Structures are given as structure tokens and as C-alpha cells.
Amino acid sequence: MTQKLLFLLDTDPMPSVFDTVVGYDGGADHVIGYGGVTSENFGGLVDGTIYTRGPKEKQFTAIFVGGGDMVASEALFKAVKKRFFSNFRVSVMLDSNGSNTTAAAGVALLAKARPLAGKKAVVLAGTGPVGMRAAAMLHIEGAEVAITSRSKQRAEATSKAIDERFGFAPTPIEAPSNQARAAAVKGAQIVFAAGAIGIPLLDEKDWQNDPTIELIADCNAQPPLGIGGIEAIDKAKERHGKIVIGALGLGGLKLKLHRACVGQLFESADQVLDAENIYAQAKNLA
Numbered sequence: 001m002t003q004k005l006l007f008l009l010d011t012d013p014m015p016s017v018f019d020t021v022v023g024y025d026g027g028a029d030h031v032i033g034y035g036g037v038t039s040e041n042f043g044g045l046v047d048g049t050i051y052t053r054g055p056k057e058k059q060f061t062a063i064f065v066g067g068g069d070m071v072a073s074e075a076l077f078k079a080v081k082k083r084f085f086s087n088f089r090v091s092v093m094l095d096s097n098g099s100n101t102t103a104a105a106g107v108a109l110l111a112k113a114r115p116l117a118g119k120k121a122v123v124l125a126g127t128g129p130v131g132m133r134a135a136a137m138l139h140i141e142g143a144e145v146a147i148t149s150r151s152k153q154r155a156e157a158t159s160k161a162i163d164e165r166f167g168f169a170p171t172p173i174e175a176p177s178n179q180a181r182a183a184a185v186k187g188a189q190i191v192f193a194a195g196a197i198g199i200p201l202l203d204e205k206d207w208q209n210d211p212t213i214e215l216i217a218d219c220n221a222q223p224p225l226g227i228g229g230i231e232a233i234d235k236a237k238e239r240h241g242k243i244v245i246g247a248l249g250l251g252g253l254k255l256k257l258h259r260a261c262v263g264q265l266f267e268s269a270d271q272v273l274d275a276e277n278i279y280a281q282a283k284n285l286a
Contacts, residue, residue: 002060004266007049008033009042011067011076011096018098019066022255026262028062038072039079046080050088055269062265063092070096070129071161081272091271093261093278098254099129100275101261104282105254106192106217106245107137112286113236113243114215117142121190124148124181124201124226126170127158130219131194136166137279138190146171148184166275182206185213193218193226204229208240221247257282 006028008015015033023031034045049061063080067073073096080092095101110116121138123131126147135145147162147170149155155172163169175181181202185191189212195201197220207213208229220226225246229239235249261278265271 002053002057003029005029005061006031006064006262006265007045007062008064008066009037009045009076009080010035011037011065011069011072016066019064019095022258023064023262025255026259027266028262037076039075042076042079043083046083049090050084055087058087058090058269059266061090061269062262062271063090064262064265065092065094066096068097068129070099070132073129074165077274087269090269091265091267091273093265093271093273095258095261095278097129098258099133100273100278101254101258101282102130102219102250103133103137103194104275104279105250105257105286106219107134107141108279108282108286109236109245109250109253110190110192110215110217110243111141111283116190116215118144119189119214120144120146120187121192122146122148122173122185122188123170124175124184124191124193125195125199127154128194128196131192132158132162133275134192134194135162135170136275138192139166139168139170140276140279143190146173146184146188148173148175148181150174150176178203178206186210187212189214191216191227193220195220195226197222198224199226200224200228201226202228207242213242215243217245217250219247219250221251253282253286257285260285
């Protein structure tokens with residue numbers, strides 16, 4: 001029986017242990033990780049995947065592109081796809097820092113709780129991989145999206161990058177403090193926190209009595225959480241009259257989705273999994 005081989009091409013210096021474990025849990029027989037892969041040095045690795053097996057066996061080789069830098073990972077993903085030609089291709093998935101699967105799980109659960117179309121959404125710490133993808137998926141649902149960053153320049157650059165990929169530019173907001181972020185979410189119905197581990201982004205007092213906010217999701221599972229007053233295990237739980245989702249509350253769907261996507265890579269040799277189809281799958285699984 002042909003072995004299912006998943007090649008993890010990571011733009012970070014060390015390949016992700018998380019992605020390696022989920023790769024095995026998703027059905028790969030072997031996960032081979034390479035760190036420090038860029039859109040300049042990737043060629044030999046991809047060539048090794050497309051020239052080694054016959055047409056009927058290529059579906060058992062797949063590529064997973066990861067790494068903490070979304071711009072670098074997108075460039076690598078694009079270069080990998082460009083390297084393919086004719087039947088010399090294998091399935092490939094982009095999930096930079098868990099961006100697609102985490103954001104898809106969070107937004108899918110928000111959309112399951114209430115319709116998002118026409119509502120204002122603010123993605124706190126929206127310049128990282130998860131925040132960028134959450135902004136895109138909220139836009140897919142018809143929300144009006146803004147992203148915050150401690151740096152105005154970074155917020156603007158990220159908005160431009162999202163526009164180049166998805167054809168819409170979220171409103172960039174400079175919000176270097178909890179007080180500034182509290183002001184940023186005024187008038188919004190949806191708050192999605194996508195900050196780094198251990199960085200509080202919004203105090204409980206700044207959302208609990210807000211009459212406009214309806215839905216909140218926080219991707220940070222490690223204390224202190226991104227949004228005060230939410231528990232990591234919350235899953236569509238009502239707090240202060242709002243529906244809230246914590247990191248562990250969305251984590252179950254994220255892992256289920258991640259595993260399902262890895263398994264899908266081995267169904268044929270022409271799978272290309274990125275934000276849109278990963279999000280569609282999340283909605284089916286939610």
C-alpha cells in the first residue's frame with residue numbers, strides 16, 4: 001500500500017510541531033518537516049514531490065505550507081502552485097500559523113450563532129495570520145470589517161495585503177492600548193480577538209455594558225486571555241447578553257477542520273486548500 005506522505009514547508013526556522021502532530025492525526029503516514037523554506041529556495045523540495053511517483057500514486061503525496069509570517073507563507077504557497085504543470089502536481093494546503101483553520105472555526109461558529117451580514121466587525125490584533133484570515137472570512141459573510149494594530153503603518157500595510165489577496169480592504173485602526181481598542185469597538189456588533197498568547201486586548205468593563213456588541217470570539221487560550229470576562233471553554237455562551245466564544249470553545253472545531261483538510265489532500269493530486277474552501281468546510285462542520 002502506498003504511504004501517505006505530507007511535506008511540511010515552514011517559513012519559520014523550525015517546522016511546527018503542532019502542524020506535524022495534526023498532520024499525523026489527519027491521516028498522513030509520515031510527516032516530513034522543513035524549516036526556513038522561502039519562495040526562493042523551495043524548488044528542489046517541490047520537485048521531489050512531483051517527479052517521484054506515477055500519476056495514480058501522486059495523490060498520496062501532499063504539501064502543507066505553514067509559518068508565522070502570512071505574507072511570506074502566501075508567497076511560498078503561490079510559488080509552489082506555479083511550480084506545478086500538467087499532471088506534475090500534488091495537493092497543497094496553506095495554513096500559516098493555523099490562520100485558515102483557526103479563523104474559519106471562529107467565524108463559522110459566530111455565523112452559526114447569528115447572521116453576520118451587514119454588521120460591523122472589528123478584528124483586534126488583526127495584522128497577524130489569524131487576524132488577516134478572520135477579516136477575510138467575516139467579509140465573506142457580508143460584514144463590514146476593521147482591523148486594529150498597535151502601529152498605524154502596520155495596520156495600513158496589512159489592509160493593503162488583504163486587499164491584494166481578497167479584493168477588499170478592511171479599515172485600518174491604530175489602537176496601541178486597551179483604552180484605544182475599547183474606543184475602536186464602539187458601534188461594532190462583532191469583536192474578534194486574534195492577538196498573541198498572553199496579550200490582553202480588551203477589558204471586561206469595555207464590552208459588558210456595550211449595547212451594540214452582540215458577538216465576541218477570542219483565539220487566545222493561555223491566560224491572560226485576549227478579552228477579559230470570557231472563559232477559554234466558552235462556546236456560544238451568553239455573557240452580559242452577548243454570545244461569546246473562547247479559544248478552547250472554537251478549538252475543537254479548528255482541530256476537526258484541520259484534520260479533515262489534511263485527509264482531503266490525499267483524495268486526489270489536485271486539491272488546493274486556502275481560505276475560501278477551508279472556510280466553506282468549516283461551515284459544514286460547525
